[in-house]
Amino acid sequence: MIIPDNSASSITASRILVIEDDQDIRQMLTRFLCLKGYCISVAVNKTELQKQLQSSRIDLILLDLMLPQDSGYELFQYIRQTVSTPVIMVTALTETKDRVTGLDLGADDYVSKPFDLTELEARIRAVLRRTEKPSFPSDALSEHVFGPWKFIPAKRALYGRSGIRVTLSSSETDLMLTFCHHPNVLLARNEIIELIYDAPNAVEERTIDLLVSRLRRKLADGGRQLELIRTIRGDGYIFDLKSINQ
Known part of the structure; x- marks a missing residue:
């Protein structure tokens, strides 16, 4: 599902895929990020993830690790084997070992729930900036x-x-x-x-x-x-x- 962005910059806006099974959190992220000028797609399982990666350009993925149908870690491995799109893990797993595991697997950032929307968007900007900037x-x-x-x-x-x-x-x-x-x-x-x-x-x-x-x-x-x-x-x-x- 694609959530359209009606802002003037929507044509060039970064497209973010939100993989989150909690409807309230998914809708909150969608509304907030759309207001910030991003184009948002959503998925709740591997099948929907595959469709999104095949049908449109994705600039960044927000990935919940605790999904009911598929392991978030398994989805992450699939993403890494398929595309080089940056991934921010967003999860209720808050222990240091969970954060270390996520970063060690190759996540570009790791955000624990509950999170501040403003901080999350700042982290999104930082990851996109690192990915898009021509450093040299x-x-x-x-x-x-x-x-x-x-x-x-x-x-x-x-x-x-x-x-x-x-x-x-x-x-x-x-x-x-x-x-x-x-x-x-x-x-x-x-x-x-x-x-x-x-x-x-x-x-x-x-x-x-x-x-x-x-x-x-x-x-x-x-x-x-x-x-x-x-x-x-x-x-x-x-x-x-x-x-x-x-």
Whole structure:
């Protein structure tokens, strides 16, 4: 179902897919976000999710993890295997371990219920800004090749052996781009945060550790870690291209 936006900017408005089974919350989010100028689609299960992804462009997904028919985590895995659309998990699961699990799986943000609508919309803007901004305009025609990998910033795409595309979340893509622009340089966690989010203290340093861990796993060559991203204990990380390009 598409909820039309009647504002003057609706043609270019970002389209958000709300996956939420609670009717009251779903309607509240739809009304609020439409008033903020977004175009809203809704889904309550995997079948509806598939239809939405096939029928229209989706710029961001708000995903409830506690759904009656399908596991939110299973839906998230399906999304990540299908598209690179940024995902904000919105859930009643509030323990730290749940937040860590969500971020570790590749969510771009995690919001606990009950939430403040204004804060949620600010987080949506932040994720969309990170996804849409051309952080390094000079990269428009460039490619970064290292070992069996090729990263094309203009497409926000990472390719492995035989040209197979590796699915990255928007945050993982931003991290890959940051490393490509700072090869063989020690980057502290707070420096990485500022480079990716354009603001100090935008996220916890633990979030960067989780991002690095996820990206490392995806940069494994046939299951073998190439040590492209080296941890310098207590200091940060180095995207080490010297050994692989020797």
